Amino acid sequence: MHTARINSARRRAAPASTMYVNSSRSLMNKLLCSLTIIGCTFAPGLDRMSLAQTAAMPQWEAYANCAAAYQANVQNRLTDPNRTPAMRDMIQEESKEYKLSATKYYEKDENATKDEAERNISAHINANVDRFIAMDKAGTLEAYIDGCPQLEEP
Numbered sequence: 001m002h003t004a005r006i007n008s009a010r011r012r013a014a015p016a017s018t019m020y021v022n023s024s025r026s027l028m029n030k031l032l033c034s035l036t037i038i039g040c041t042f043a044p045g046l047d048r049m050s051l052a053q054t055a056a057m058p059q060w061e062a063y064a065n066c067a068a069a070y071q072a073n074v075q076n077r078l079t080d081p082n083r084t085p086a087m088r089d090m091i092q093e094e095s096k097e098y099k100l101s102a103t104k105y106y107e108k109d110e111n112a113t114k115d116e117a118e119r120n121i122s123a124h125i126n127a128n129v130d131r132f133i134a135m136d137k138a139g140t141l142e143a144y145i146d147g148c149p150q151l152e153e154p
Contacts, residue, residue, distance in 0.1 A: 058109055059149075060121070063102035065132075066148035068125040069141060070095035072132030099125060101151055 057065075074091050077083050099121060106117040135141040 058105070060102045060105035060109055060117075061124070062149055063098050063105060063151075064121050064124045065128060066145065067095045067098035067102055067121075068128040069132045069135075069145050069148065070098060071125060072129045072136055073141060073145065075129065076133045076136045097151055098148070101153075104153070 070091055074088055074095065078088070102124075103114070103117045103121045106112055106121055107114060110117070110120075112120070132141055132144070135144060
């Protein structure tokens with residue numbers, strides 16, 4: 001009778017390989033759950049980061065920074081063999097459009113003349129391109145550009 005209980009217990013016990021698979025699945029589920037929680041925790045911060053680009057500064061500055069970011073993108077990747085001239089031109093045009101919007105906002109917000117606005121916006125862009133090139137080299141420029149405000153008329 002005692003051996004009958006041992007034999008029936010052996011039949012009910014799962015094979016070691018099944019236990020390993022179940023354990024592995026359990027670990028994967030825990031890892032996936034942890035990553036999901038971490039993602040949900042930090043995702044709102046990414047949205048706030050893009051809002052911080054525009055909320056904490058005048059609109060002209062946000063647009064001028066985006067113009068500088070696009071300009072840095074062009075300058076830092078001039079030798080990239082995967083970038084076509086058409087793509088470079090398109091990014092350069094985007095930089096010009098942000099610069100134009102920044103100039104218009106500067107004129108309006110600072111009660112400046114068009115020449116004064118163009119001069120100050122150009123100076124702001126030129127002063128910040130190196131900072132954005134450093135961000136491009138660090139791999140964070142694309143996220144910054146993604147947070148740029150949509151182009152609109154002031």
